[in-house]
Amino acid sequence: xxxxxxxxxxxxxxxxxxxxxxxxxxxxxxxxxxxxxxxxxxxxxxxxxxxxxxxxxxxxxxxxxxxxxxxxxxxxxxxxxxxxxxxxxxxxxxxxxxxxxxxxxxxxxxxxxxxxxxxxxxxxxxxxxxxxxxxxxxxxxxxxxxxxxxxxxxxxxxxxxxxxxxxxxxxxxxxxxxxxxxxxxxxxxxxxxxxxxxxxxxx
Amino acid sequence: xxxxxxxxxxxxxxxxxxxxxxxxxxxxxxxxxxxxxxxxxxxxxxxxxxxxxxxxxxxxxxxxxxxxxxxxxxxxxxxxxxxxxxxxxxxxxxxxxxxxxxxxxxxxxxxxxxxxxxxxxxxxxxxxxxxxxxxxxxxxxxxxxxxxxxxxxxxxxxxxxxxxxxxxxxxxxxxxxxxxxxxxxxxxxxxxxxxxxxxxxxxxxxxxxxxxxxxxxxxxxxxxxxxxxxxxxxxxxxxxxxxxxxxxxxxxxxxxxxxxxxxxxxxxxxxxxxxxxxxxxxxxxxxxxxxxxxxxxxxxxxxxxxxxxxxxxxxxxxxxxxxxxxxxxxxxxxxxxxxxxxxxxxxxxxxxxxxxxxxxxxxxxxxxxxxxxxxxxxxxxxxxxxxxxxxxxxxxxxxxxxxxxxxxxxxxxxxxxxxxxxxxxxxxxxxxxxxxxxxxxxxxxxxxxxxxxxxxxxxxxxxxxxxxxxxxxxxxxxxxxxxxxxxxxxxxxxxxxxxxxxxxxxxxxxxxxxxxxxxxxxxxxxxxxxxxxxxxxxxxxxxxxxxxxxxxxxxxxxxxxxxxxxxxxxxxxxxxxxxxxxxxxxxxxxxxxxxxxxxxxxxxxxxxxxxxxxxxxxxxxxxxxxxxxxxxxxxxxxxxxxxxxxxxxxxxxxxxxxxxxxxxxxxxxxxxxxxxxxxx
Numbered sequence: 001x002x003x004x005x006x007x008x009x010x011x012x013x014x015x016x017x018x019x020x021x022x023x024x025x026x027x028x029x030x031x032x033x034x035x036x037x038x039x040x041x042x043x044x045x046x047x048x049x050x051x052x053x054x055x056x057x058x059x060x061x062x063x064x065x066x067x068x069x070x071x072x073x074x075x076x077x078x079x080x081x082x083x084x085x086x087x088x089x090x091x092x093x094x095x096x097x098x099x100x101x102x103x104x105x106x107x108x109x110x111x112x113x114x115x116x117x118x119x120x121x122x123x124x125x126x127x128x129x130x131x132x133x134x135x136x137x138x139x140x141x142x143x144x145x146x147x148x149x150x151x152x153x154x155x156x157x158x159x160x161x162x163x164x165x166x167x168x169x170x171x172x173x174x175x176x177x178x179x180x181x182x183x184x185x186x187x188x189x190x191x192x193x194x195x196x197x198x199x200x201x202x203x
Numbered sequence: 204x205x206x207x208x209x210x211x212x213x214x215x216x217x218x219x220x221x222x223x224x225x226x227x228x229x230x231x232x233x234x235x236x237x238x239x240x241x242x243x244x245x246x247x248x249x250x251x252x253x254x255x256x257x258x259x260x261x262x263x264x265x266x267x268x269x270x271x272x273x274x275x276x277x278x279x280x281x282x283x284x285x286x287x288x289x290x291x292x293x294x295x296x297x298x299x300x301x302x303x304x305x306x307x308x309x310x311x312x313x314x315x316x317x318x319x320x321x322x323x324x325x326x327x328x329x330x331x332x333x334x335x336x337x338x339x340x341x342x343x344x345x346x347x348x349x350x351x352x353x354x355x356x357x358x359x360x361x362x363x364x365x366x367x368x369x370x371x372x373x374x375x376x377x378x379x380x381x382x383x384x385x386x387x388x389x390x391x392x393x394x395x396x397x398x399x400x401x402x403x404x405x406x407x408x409x410x411x412x413x414x415x416x417x418x419x420x421x422x423x424x425x426x427x428x429x430x431x432x433x434x435x436x437x438x439x440x441x442x443x444x445x446x447x448x449x450x451x452x453x454x455x456x457x458x459x460x461x462x463x464x465x466x467x468x469x470x471x472x473x474x475x476x477x478x479x480x481x482x483x484x485x486x487x488x489x490x491x492x493x494x495x496x497x498x499x500x501x502x503x504x505x506x507x508x509x510x511x512x513x514x515x516x517x518x519x520x521x522x523x524x525x526x527x528x529x530x531x532x533x534x535x536x537x538x539x540x541x542x543x544x545x546x547x548x549x550x551x552x553x554x555x556x557x558x559x560x561x562x563x564x565x566x567x568x569x570x571x572x573x574x575x576x577x578x579x580x581x582x583x584x585x586x587x588x589x590x591x592x593x594x595x596x597x598x599x600x601x602x603x604x605x606x607x608x609x610x611x612x613x614x615x616x617x618x619x620x621x622x623x624x625x626x627x628x629x630x631x632x633x634x635x636x637x638x639x640x641x642x643x644x645x646x647x648x649x650x651x652x653x654x655x656x657x658x659x660x661x662x663x664x665x666x667x668x669x670x671x672x673x674x675x676x677x678x679x680x681x682x683x684x685x686x687x688x689x690x691x692x693x694x695x696x697x698x699x700x701x702x703x704x705x706x707x708x709x710x711x712x713x714x715x716x717x718x719x720x721x722x723x724x725x726x727x728x729x730x731x732x733x734x735x736x737x738x739x740x741x742x743x744x745x746x747x748x749x750x751x752x753x754x755x756x757x758x759x760x761x762x763x764x765x766x767x768x769x770x771x772x773x774x775x776x777x778x779x780x781x782x783x784x785x786x787x788x789x790x791x792x793x794x795x796x797x798x799x800x801x802x803x804x805x806x807x808x809x810x811x812x813x814x815x816x817x818x819x820x821x822x823x824x825x826x827x828x829x830x831x832x833x834x835x836x837x838x839x840x841x842x843x844x845x846x847x848x849x850x851x852x853x854x855x856x857x858x859x860x861x862x863x864x865x866x867x868x869x870x871x872x873x874x875x876x877x878x879x880x881x882x883x
Binding site: 089090181182183184186187189190191192193194195196197198199 | 260261338339340417509510511598599600616617618665667668671674675676678681682684685686687688689690734735736738740742743744777
């Protein structure tokens, strides 16, 4: 599996969203650059920006210019915010920007990430391996956060320039007046077309 | 509440602007790549080296061209204006009573030719079921069609589908009813007191830019609406189909009037009688194309009823049947088998409005009236029902998902098992002739299918439901739910959909059609189907949205004159969608034909605003392909074996040698070539 910088952000989204809900705040405020390197250590693409405050994470990446990701593992949410359109969408698994900005539903993680989530929450271990993709990550026991991820082909995503410092709260909120895009209404409209043929109930 | 659409007098400008991003992306600038056009080298019967068949949804001939006046010299057309049923302004004409509709007293069993004694014409104005908003969108939405401009902006960013562009002034945002669902559609002039017959969908508050209530279009309902009996036969109408039970069937097939108060679940009401005014800027792009090219006024939906069966017929010349997935006919689950007989105590409520019948068995509910009628016709068409075969009569999703995943439990998933029926794709493959089916939003549907497979829902749910669940989890690919699975006849076929290489080579998206035109890689044979937002289907789409889709393709071709010169574009519909029509119907077998639908033929050899009267249906498109590329009929039982019609001089719409189907070659004059733009 080739490691893209976007996929690395997805990984971080997943793990940042997988902190235990209901627990107290991990009291972690920090920022970092997300850097992708090839197997020889050469940097690939431009770095992304990571900001973390407690259960909340924000990622600004050049792979999704014009928007940013917000996760809140306590609330069980992960959104992609489109500033220009004043709209936001759920940033769910294998979505748009696709199979790229994956996130695990924090309250119902997919099996292959379950183990990772549990391990990431443990300070007694700092490494895990995810089956079946053979991806590997290093979890910082203090930050409770993955700081390095390696794909089977040797590409890595690393948090660099970690700065432990207070983060401005307004970085992590959905701006007022933004609307959420939900595909349910599209589905309801399509149900009035002949495209929709779910069986005996559809006439 | 109402947001008016664009000025139809200047129709093209707005739509072109709406899709300008796509044009810019694809780059319609030069004719490069045409020299590499492999299809040019293939030996053909005519100068046509490419056909593109564009298929809209649910519009009939009178519904669309009912008051159209041909522009070609000495051309005539059969429509409600020429018959005097309506006047030029759409008001009732001197022969309005020829279109009157009837109600029928309760009968013991399903019928397709109602007893005369049981029929009563709706009399006073307003007695005929009136137009209803049914499920048409009541307001502009932030999350569904008709969309807000903000949605379009977002969709453009997230999804490269040609459905969306950043332009916020688009017809995808207009046309909501502003009225309650399932209510009298007061946008229609005189709604509530309309007389007994067709009514015009035009007025201060309604046009072809508005969503309107749908009307049911299913197999047994369509046969019943046609009201066919040899007792009604005349010289001009030797098959005796009166087409006079359209609102009645809509009003009763799902009405439980054995209870007080009666329970009505279907609100199609009188919607089937609506029509547009092509002479007053409705369907204006289609009208312009008819003015400049060739229109058939004797082209028909090949299958009574709806989308899936008609598209299947278009791809195979035959009907699909329930099988074990390995080619052997078996009996489907009981909940798939139709029983249109009336429920006890009701006027006409079908006992089981399901989708499959074994039409070789007279004892099966609904079968005998149709087969008996066929046997009584002077030309005695064969029902063409193989023993113990349960044929798909109504919409049923294919056994394959869009990504090729095969439903493991089709019976439980209400999906028809993988089909062994030979398709035109197989025939073209055999001759190494290039072809493709371009389905709008197919690429998104593949993504959703992959996600459904990963989630496990593809193995347990119907594909419509599984893709909808995937869309909820994946908003940016949610347009994949608008890809029409049942419209793709090849998605049923094991030979195509069950083969990854075949799938990759032949099953594509609209963006690929436009790219192929641009790159000079257009296949010899192309089928183009817009997604559910652009297909023109009432309630979920609009006439002008389908026109916008058509214009995208024509604009692309226009930019490549060499390619255009050797290309014929056929524009038609899957069926009339339950809309009433005044035209002659030629029953061919148990499955159809059905109501007339328009067929426009665009090429440099079919110009001049002609109207062709030769009898044809969807299978005529297969016959054209087969003749042009020298192929044989698909199978021994497929309809493409039928001869070309020998048309009568005295009744130009009735073949002398029924059953017969045109191969459409007489819509062209290959000795007379005229280069002209598609649109002025």
